[in-house]
Each structure stands twice: as structure tokens, then as C-alpha cells.
Amino acid sequence: MNILVCISQVPDTTTKISVGPDGTTINSTGVKYILNPYDEFAIETGLRMKGQHGGTVTTITIGPETAKEVLRTALAMGSDTAVLVKDPSRSDSFVVASSIAEYAQESKPDLIVFGRQSIDFDSFQIPPMVAEMLGWPDIATVSSLNIDGTDVTAESDVEGGKLQMSASLPCVISAQKGLYDPRYPKLPDIMKAKSKPIEERALSTVSPRTAITAMSLPESKRLNTIVGDSDADINEIVRLLHEQAKVI
Amino acid sequence: MSILVVLEPSGDGLKRTSYEAITAAVSCAAGAPVQGIIFDATESQVSSASIYGLSSCMIVHGPEWNQLQSSFIASAVAEAATSIDVTTVIFAANAYGKSIAPRVAVRLSAGLITDCVELQNNAGTLAAVRPVYSGKARVSVHSVTAKTVVTLRPNVFTAKQTVATSLSTSAFTPSIASDVRTASVTGHIINEGTLDVSEADIIVSGGRGLKGPEHFHLVENLAKSLGAAVGASRAVVDAGWRPHREQVGQTGKTVSPTMYVACGISGAVQHLAGMSTSKIIVAVNKDKDAPIFTVADYGIVGDVFEVLPKLATAISTVTGK
Numbered sequence: 049m050n051i052l053v054c055i056s057q058v059p060d061t062t063t064k065i066s067v068g069p070d071g072t073t074i075n076s077t078g079v080k081y082i083l084n085p086y087d088e089f090a091i092e093t094g095l096r097m098k099g100q101h102g103g104t105v106t107t108i109t110i111g112p113e114t115a116k117e118v119l120r121t122a123l124a125m126g127s128d129t130a131v132l133v134k135d136p137s138r139s140d141s142f143v144v145a146s147s148i149a150e151y152a153q154e155s156k157p158d159l160i161v162f163g164r165q166s167i168d169f170d171s172f173q174i175p176p177m178v179a180e181m182l183g184w185p186d187i188a189t190v191s192s193l194n195i196d197g198t199d200v201t202a203e204s205d206v207e208g209g210k211l212q213m214s215a216s217l218p219c220v221i222s223a224q225k226g227l228y229d230p231r232y233p234k235l236p237d238i239m240k241a242k243s244k245p246i247e248e249r250a251l252s253t254v255s256p257r258t259a260i261t262a263m264s265l266p267e268s269k270r271l272n273t274i275v276g277d278s279d280a281d282i283n284e285i286v287r288l289l290h291e292q293a294k295v296i
Numbered sequence: 297m298s299i300l301v302v303l304e305p306s307g308d309g310l311k312r313t314s315y316e317a318i319t320a321a322v323s324c325a326a327g328a329p330v331q332g333i334i335f336d337a338t339e340s341q342v343s344s345a346s347i348y349g350l351s352s353c354m355i356v357h358g359p360e361w362n363q364l365q366s367s368f369i370a371s372a373v374a375e376a377a378t379s380i381d382v383t384t385v386i387f388a389a390n391a392y393g394k395s396i397a398p399r400v401a402v403r404l405s406a407g408l409i410t411d412c413v414e415l416q417n418n419a420g421t422l423a424a425v426r427p428v429y430s431g432k433a434r435v436s437v438h439s440v441t442a443k444t445v446v447t448l449r450p451n452v453f454t455a456k457q458t459v460a461t462s463l464s465t466s467a468f469t470p471s472i473a474s475d476v477r478t479a480s481v482t483g484h485i486i487n488e489g490t491l492d493v494s495e496a497d498i499i500v501s502g503g504r505g506l507k508g509p510e511h512f513h514l515v516e517n518l519a520k521s522l523g524a525a526v527g528a529s530r531a532v533v534d535a536g537w538r539p540h541r542e543q544v545g546q547t548g549k550t551v552s553p554t555m556y557v558a559c560g561i562s563g564a565v566q567h568l569a570g571m572s573t574s575k576i577i578v579a580v581n582k583d584k585d586a587p588i589f590t591v592a593d594y595g596i597v598g599d600v601f602e603v604l605p606k607l608a609t610a611i612s613t614v615t616g617k
Contacts, residue, residue: 061546061565065432074433085547141408142401167546167569169428171410172389176366176398185367185479188395203485205541206391208492211364212483219479225547226540255440257407262436266427270577270593274584277598279606285578285594286610293576293593295498295555296522296614 049103049195049217052157053094054148054178055087055122057115058168065265072260073138083118086163088230089223094161095126096228097195103158104128108151110135110144116246123241124233131247139256141169145177146252152182158198162222164189179220186220187213191227297417298382299330302373303353304392305337309344313388315455317448321386322349322458324417333376335369336362339465346463348455354468364392367478370399372470377404377443384422389447390494397447407439410447413573422446430546430569450494451552452573493544496525498555499571501544503529505560505581505600509537514604515559521611527551529561545570560600563588580604 059065060080068075094105107122108131109115119130133147152160162175172188179186191210192203198217203210205224233241273288275281289296299321303314321330329351334342342353354376361369373396377385385400387393389411401408413434414425423438424446438444493499500522502515512526519526528538530545544551546566556574561567563579563586571577572591579592582599589595596603 059429061430061569065429067433072435074429141398145402167430170430170550172394173398173401173408173410176395177402177408180367180370180399180402183475183477185477186395187479188391200479201482204391206364207494209484209486211481212485213479214482215479216477257401257405257439257441258409258437259440260435260437261423263428264434264436266431266434266572268591270591272589272592272595274589274592274595274597277596277603282596282603282606283610285596286607286614288594289555289576289578289611290614293555295576296611 049097049101049159050155050157051094051097051103051105052152052155052160053090053105053107053122053127054160054162054174055090055107055109055118056084056166056168057081057109057111057118058084058166061167067263067265072263074263081114081117083121084163084166086165086167086223086225087118089225089227090161090163091122091125091127092228092230093193093223097159101195106131106155106157108133108148110139110147110251112136119246120241121233123244124238125231126237129247130244131249133249133251135251139251140258141171141173141177142257143252143254145174145181146254148174149178149181150252151249152178158217159195160220162220164222164224175220175222182218184218184220185215187215188222189224190221191224193221193227297325297384297420297422298328299325299384299386300377300380300382301330301332301350301386302393302396303332303334303337303342303345304388305334305341309341311388312455313390313448313450315345315348316450316453317386317388318345318348318350319455320415320448320453324415324422326417331380331382333373333468342465343463347457347460349458349461350463351461352464352466354466356468356470363481364395365478365480366395366399367476368472370396370403371472371476373400374403375470376468383443385445387445387447389449393447397445401445404443404445405441406443406445407441408445409437409439411449412446413449413452415446415448427573430565431572432565449552449573451554487541491525493525493527493542493551494549497553498522498524499527499544499551499553500524500557500559501527501529501561502532502559503561504531506532511601512537514600518557518559518604518608518611521608521615521617522555523615523617524557529567558588559604561588562586563591580607
């Protein structure tokens with residue numbers, strides 16, 4: 049089974065965000081970039097499926113030259129090959145999804161694995177878009193996965209529970225936290241990954257379908273009424289919740 | 297602006313997120329009729345939407361449509377949107393909308409904007425605001441194509457009743473091409489007896505300040521006094537004190553309840569990412585410098601072991617629960 053794992057490089061959650069000079073993107077100076085946390089689950093899932101069914105794991109990312117770092121992590125974890133789709137500016141999800149779908153049309157994987165979401169834009173758009181472009185089924189937020197021949201059964205986390213889903217290969221899935229615990233790459237593998245070749249491709253030539261006109265930092269409109277822990281303080285907070293905020 | 301809202305049935309009516317989407321659509325439509333589409337619902341369920349300003353609704357009948365078969369439903373929604381020639385399709389950003397909206401956008405060659413917290417009609421162009429980078433920034437986005445598909449973050453747009461309109465319904469029979477491949481639902485595991493954080497109006501969450509799973513009854517009792525769901529921070533889920541389904545934050549659920557009460561939670565950025573759009577935030581923490589207080593509307597600096605029982609008692613006298 050040939051598996052394509054799609055990953056992204058994102059700012060570390062604890063990084064302070066400021067708006068860049070263009071007013072529509074972040075100021076990247078001093079920002080620490082990491083492998084999107086959910087993509088660790090996706091890489092591990094790809095490797096486990098290869099372990100069970102044989103085949104190859106290819107990892108792809110769309111981003112600037114520096115995004116090769118996350119591909120090196122995937123290679124160190126055990127991915128066979130890696131592909132960078134070069135995108136110096138941050139393209140919209142349609143361009144990203146098109147680039148992945150075009151690569152998949154050429155390389156014909158049996159399974160495409162994503163992380164549940166990327167924590168930069170949290171858009172939840174790419175996996176179903178890629179699936180629709182390819183005419184494939186997809187199962188989102190997968191917390192349990194079994195593949196038998198071409199039959200895929202999975203549990204998908206939804207509000208209030210889980211859906212038990214079935215589909216057939218080729219198929220797209222997105223990995224939820226808890227599907228498989230990601231392995232830590234070993235030092236010799238990290239060293240070896242540094243010299244492995246990374247295939248480079250051009251971005252899809254499709255035009256973006258959305259445009260960002262402004263980025264801003266949210267203004268806090270919170271009341272910030274902070275009190276101590278005396279009985280009078282607690283009763284006052286309850287009174288405010290009832291009479292001022294009217295939430296109880 | 298011509299808008300199609302994708303609705304979901306629930307009980308005698310529709311899901312609250314469906315009423316929210318109708319309200320948002322009505323305010324953007326600038327007087328144009330707002331149309332809906334719904335799968336495996338009764339006319340009586342749909343009629344509950346007239347008070348929110350829905351003008352007409354297509355109903356796709358048949359129990360086979362009640363499951364989340366995203367490829368089929370997306371195909372049907374795109375066909376309906378094309379047949380009535382709308383420019384905009386609106387979904388709730390729940391599991392249903394997240395699965396289907398991207399496919400509809402591909403089918404309609406539409407720009408897709410997900411998890412919106414504000415929508416505006418700017419002289420005929422739909423402009424949306426959505427949080428990015430874990431809520432640390434917001435972007436204004438619009439579609440550069442003729443059509444737009446949007447999903448709305450649940451519980452951010454307040455459903456508003458208007459004067460009841462006459463709501464007409466019609467049956468819609470989609471023609472699904474034989475080569476459409478979909479994932480199918482074979483079963484549904486429901487978390488029995490617990491209110492899910494992603495659907496709750498009020499959430500009381502506990503963190504490491506509770507010092508152990510055996511003390512979570514303090515959080516549960518406070519939740520009971522409010523009729524609230526119980527949530528948890530990543531630290532206590534990773535420690536195995538609470539199940540992952542209760543986790544609020546970046547690797548858990550993003551919630552936007554009317555009131556969020558954080559107990560013994562310091563307020564790491566990853567946690568704030570999952571709850572910062574809550575309408576009212578209350579924090580109880582013994583550390584007055586905890587970051588949670590910077591996003592709190594109301595804060596009590598004190599020991600959760602002493603404060604939570606008193607708070608639960610005081611709230612019970614108001615709520616009677």
C-alpha cells in the first residue's frame with residue numbers, strides 16, 4: 049500500500065504573534081516554526097499502515113524552503129521519500145489542496161493521511177477538498193483505523209460521540225490525537241535524514257479563490273472584574289453573573 | 297445576496313446552530329429571501345425555522361439521507377445551490393459542516409471561508425472575519441470567485457427571532473452520479489449520560505489545580521448547579537484524570553459557550569485557543585498572576601478546594617439546581 053502523508057510547518061503555539069508590514073500576514077521574524085502537532089499523528093499512522101501492509105510512505109508539504117525541516121523530521125521518523133511543493137507566500141487552501149491533488153494524480157497513492165487540522169489557520173478545509181478533487185471518500189478526525197484489503201473501517205470523532213465509518217481505498221483520512229502515539233526519531237535516523245534527497249515541485253497554477261484583506265490582533269473586551277475568595281466576594285460574583293452578565 | 301443555508305434536524309425542530317446560520321443569513325441577505333436545504337427531516341421540524349426568517353426550504357426525503365455520507369450530501373447540496381442559483385452557501389462549523397462544506401466549495405468552484413465569527417454584506421460581497429493562530433489574530437477574508445461557501449463557528453452568532461414569515465417547503469430529489477464514492481456510517485457511539493462540551497451552553501472545566509481525579513467532584517458539583525457540561529485542560533487529560541472527549545483547547549475541542557468557568561486552570565495559550573471566544577469567562581485560580589485572569593470577565597483569586605463548593609451553593613440558590 050502506497051501512502052501519502054501531508055504535513056505542514058506552523059508557528060509554535062506559544063509564539064507571540066504580531067502583524068507584518070503588509071497588514072495581512074504575520075511578522076515571521078523571531079517566530080519559532082514547528083511540525084504541526086496533529087501531523088505527528090498522521091506520519092505515525094502512515095508508518096503503521098506501511099508496517100501492516102507494506103508499500104511506501106511519501107511525505108509532502110507545501111511551503112517555503114525552510115519547510116524542509118518538517119520533511120526531515122518525517123524522514124527521520126521513517127518516511128521513505130519527501131516532497132516539497134515550493135510556495136514562498138502563503139497560498140489559500142484551494143491552491144494548496146490543488147497542489148496535493150495534482151501530485152496524488154501522478155503518484156497514485158492508495159491512502160492519503162492528514163492531521164486533523166493545522167494549528168495556524170485551523171480551517172479544516174484541505175482533506176475533504178483533496179478527496180473531492182480526486183473523487184475519493186474521506187473520513188475526518190479518525191481515532192481508530194483498520195484497513196483490510198481495500199476495506200477501511202474507522203471511528204470518527206463527532207460532537208457527543210463517535211461515528212463508525214466504512215469506506216474503500218483509495219481514501220483520504222485525517223488523524224485525531226490518540227490514533228497512534230508518534231514515535232521519537234532516533235539520533236542516527238535524524239543524522240541520516242539530513243542528507244536524504246527532497247524532491248521539489250512547483251505550486252499548482254490554479255488561481256486562489258479567497259483573499260485576506262486585513263489581519264488584526266483581537267482586542268480584549270473582557271470585564272476583568274477580579275475579586276478575592278471571601279464569602280462576600282463569591283456572592284458578589286454570583287450576583288454579577290445573574291444581574292450584570294445575565295448568564296444564570 | 298442569494299443565500300442557501302444547510303440545515304440539520306434535531307428533536308421537534310432544528311439544531312440551534314441551524315437557527316444561528318439562518319439568523320446570520322437573514323442579516324446578510326439584505327432583504328432577499330433566505331432559502332434552506334435539509335436532509336431526512338419533516339415539514340413540521342422545518343416549520344420551526346419560520347420565526348427566524350427562513351423563506352423556503354428544500355427537503356430531501358429518505359432515511360438514507362440521515363447519515364453523514366459527505367460525498368453524497370455535498371453532491372446534493374451543490375446540485376440544489378446550482379438549481380436555485382445562489383451565490384452563497386452557509387453551514388455550521390460542526391462535524392457535519394466541516395465534512396461537507398469543502399466538497400461543496402470544490403463542486404461550485406466557490407471560495408471557502410470556514411469557522412467565521414463575523415459575516416458582513418459589503419455591497420454585495422460577503423466579507424468574513426475568522427480567528428487564526430489559535431485566536432491570537434483575526435483575518436478579514438472574502439471570496440474572489442462568484443460564489444462563496446462559509447461555515448460559522450457554533451454559538452457565536454446568536455439566533456434571533458423575527459416576525460414569522462410564511463415558510464414554503466418543497467421536496468428535492470438529488471441525482472447522484474453513479475461514480476460518486478462516499479464513506480458511510482455503520483454505527484454511532486454516543487457518550488451516554490454526559491453533555492458534550494462542544495454542544496453545551498455552559499461549561500465548567502477543571503485543570504491541574506484540582507490536584508487529582510478524586511477531586512473532580514468539585515467541578516462536577518459546580519457544573520450541576522449550572523446545568524453545565526464538564527470540561528478539562530490538556531494537563532489533566534494527558535495525566536489520565538479525565539477522558540479526551542472533555543478536553544478543551546488546541547488538541548481537544550474548540551468551544552464557544554455562553555459561559556465558561558475555568559477552575560484551577562492556569563490558561564496556557566493552547567487552552568485559551570479552545571475557549572477564548574466564549575461569551576462570558578469566569579476563572580477561579582489561587583495564582584493571581586495566572587494568564588487565565590487576563591481573558592476573564594469575572595475572576596476569583598482563591599483555592600479551588602474552598603471556592604468551588606461555596607460558588608456551587610451560591611449559584612444553586614439562584615438557579616434552583
